[in-house]
Amino acid sequence: MNKNRITLSQATKFHGHLGPYLILGILAGEFAIKRLRCKRYFGLSVKVCGANKKPKSCLIDGLQLSTGATYGKGNIQKFNGSVIRIEFYNQLNKKSIGLKLKAGLRQILEVTKTHRDSEALAKELYKTNYCKLFDLTPNTKE
Numbered sequence: 001m002n003k004n005r006i007t008l009s010q011a012t013k014f015h016g017h018l019g020p021y022l023i024l025g026i027l028a029g030e031f032a033i034k035r036l037r038c039k040r041y042f043g044l045s046v047k048v049c050g051a052n053k054k055p056k057s058c059l060i061d062g063l064q065l066s067t068g069a070t071y072g073k074g075n076i077q078k079f080n081g082s083v084i085r086i087e088f089y090n091q092l093n094k095k096s097i098g099l100k101l102k103a104g105l106r107q108i109l110e111v112t113k114t115h116r117d118s119e120a121l122a123k124e125l126y127k128t129n130y131c132k133l134f135d136l137t138p139n140t141k142e
Contacts, residue, residue, distance in 0.1 A: 005030065006026050006030075006065055008122075008123065008126060010065070011026060011062065011065060014061065014065050015061045015062075017119075018118075018122045018123070019055055019058050020055075020109055020112065020125055021051070021056055021057075021059040021109070022059070022061055022062045023122045024062060024101065024125060024133065025059035025060060025064075025065070025066065026063075026065055026126075027066075027134075028062070028099050028130075028134060029046075029063045029065070029067040030066050030130075031130040031134065032086075032088035032097055033066070033067060036088060036089075036093075036095050036097060037090070038088075038092065038093075039092075040066075040067055040068035041067075041068030041073075042068075042075070043090065043092060044069060044075065044088055044089060044091060045069065045076070045091060046067055046069045046076040046086065046087070046088055046089075047076075047077050047079060047086070047087040047089075048060055048063065048076070048077070048078050048079065048086050049078075049079045049083070049084065049087075050079075050080075050081035050082060050083045051084055052078065055118070056084060057078075059084065059086075060076070060078060063076065063086065064076060067088075083100060084100060085100045085137060086098065086099045087099075087137075097136060098136065098137030099134040099135070099136060100134065100135050100137055101133065101134065101135075102133060102134065102135055109121075
């Protein structure tokens with residue numbers, strides 16, 4: 001296991017509970033950092049659309065935890081939208097990627113209602129490969 005990977009225990013301690021959107025935020029951030037080869041905290045900026053209300057907004061905590069981008073530093077921003085879309089920008093090499101949740105995953109998230117089911121799904125997602133969870137958005141520049 002990657003020694004720099006956020007653990008489920010760290011995620012729960014930071015956010016207060018374990019849920020699928022928290023984990024998706026962590027995984028999206030990890031994927032972007034690897035793909036863009038950027039540094040956490042100050043090496044990137046993040047724009048999040050469609051994560052305005054709970055439980056979707058929990059995704060933002062996962063992004064902050066995995067990327068180090070925070071509202072205080074001003075390198076993460078939240079926008080209205082009907083679909084979750086995340087844009088990452090490497091401030092050094094000027095490369096960017098955009099991610100959205102795969103359609104099948106969105107359906108699974110919509111039918112997950114209980115806390116127990118949400119926690120079980122979060123644990124399952126944590127073990128899932130990024131390519132099974134996210135699509136690169138069409139306007140992605142690499």
